[in-house]
Amino acid sequence: MTVETSTAPRPPPPPAFSFTKGSSHGEGDGSHIFGGTSPQARMVVAVAASLLWMTISSWLILVNKALLSGGFPYPMALSSLGMLFSGVCSYLACRVFKVVDARRTVTRRFYLTGVMPVGALMALNLLCGNLAYLYLTVAFIQILKAFTPVITMLAMFLAGLETPTRRLVAAVAGIAVGTAVAAAGEVRLDVLGVAIMMLSEVFEAVRLVLTQRLLQGMRFHPIEGLMYLAPSCFLWLGLGSLLLEAPRMARADALAVVQAQPATFVLAAVLGFGVNSLAYIVIQASSSLTLKVLGTVKNSVVVLLGVALLGERVTLLQGVGYGGSVASFCWYQQIKMQQVHGRAPPPPEVNRTRSSQGPLASETKATLEP
Helix, strand or coil, X not given: CCCCCCCCCCCCCCCCEEEXXXXXXXXXXXXXXXXXCCHHHHHHHHHHHHHHHHHHHHHHXXXXXXXXXXXXCCHHHHHHHHHHHHHHHHHHHHHHCCCCCCCEEECHHHHHHHHHHHHXXXXXXXXXXXXXXXXXXXXXXXXXXXXXXXXXXXXXXXCCCCCXXXXXXXXXXXXXXXXXXXXXXXXXXXXXXXXHHHHHHHHHHHHHHHHHHHCCCCCCCHHHHHHHHHHHHHHHHHHHHHHHHHHHHHHCCHHHXXXXXXXXXXXXXXXXXXXXXXXXXXXXXXXXXXXXXXXXXXHHHHHHHHHXXXXXXXCHHHHHHHHHHHXXXXXXXXXXXXXXXXXXXXXXXXXXXXXXXCCHHHHHHHHHCC
């Protein structure tokens, strides 16, 4: 399978993937949407996009929670609808309206051996992430998300993509301890729900590692990457829903739930694509580090929304543990930023790997997380 993209002259493609002359989608360069824009205007756009991203992302979590707990407990079906919508919108943006400068050629072999496995991991991440809402409170799930850097660093270390320093290990250990303290303070602790959420984070970490190794040195535009990944993810989620959820959905007449509140389901799909699109703008206007920090702030806001709107309870012990996790996470991001900018240079082997990857890992994560 070859996806034709442009008739413009291009250099000979490598065996599985090629891209024509054009902009490299580096983090924070803003060349696509900020060329010729004054720094003041760019700052306004960055602030506006950041606020919108945090707002839409927070509401997406609450909408998904409401759907899953309000008569539609089918996480694979719900996630597949969202990925179908994102796939269609990203295709229209890249191929029909040409909003995105997408001039790539992807072969059948590359798609089957590269994109499809990443899509499967992405589907498992979305499945477990949504399934956890059936067992845990919104607030507690956001607290558990602070544990993600622990799993990600371990996965990158095992894959040879990261060499942990003492400070990095100390920061990650602080995150782990803070999360453990917060879990100990949970009033309605569900072991199965925690295990599902941990699986979600493991799948996300493995997906990031696989994406880095697969696309090393190749920089997809985030919306362009979504155009290729969304159909793969939709296929896996749809297959899983057909095998595991379809019989229960038929007995419970789940279609009637969709027909009763179509606007809510459409809203969830639109919000999902909006999160991905705004993440790209934030990265281009500022940096991927900004998006990670905003994600931490957003999780804290969602914890407060869970308490205020859903009547969930957060104990003092949870608050202390979560505060420790957030502080350690900020330290972790500071260390990573220093490594990227060369103030704390990694060993030569790791440095070469990072320089060839560029911002791909950050952009991919920011763009594709649920």
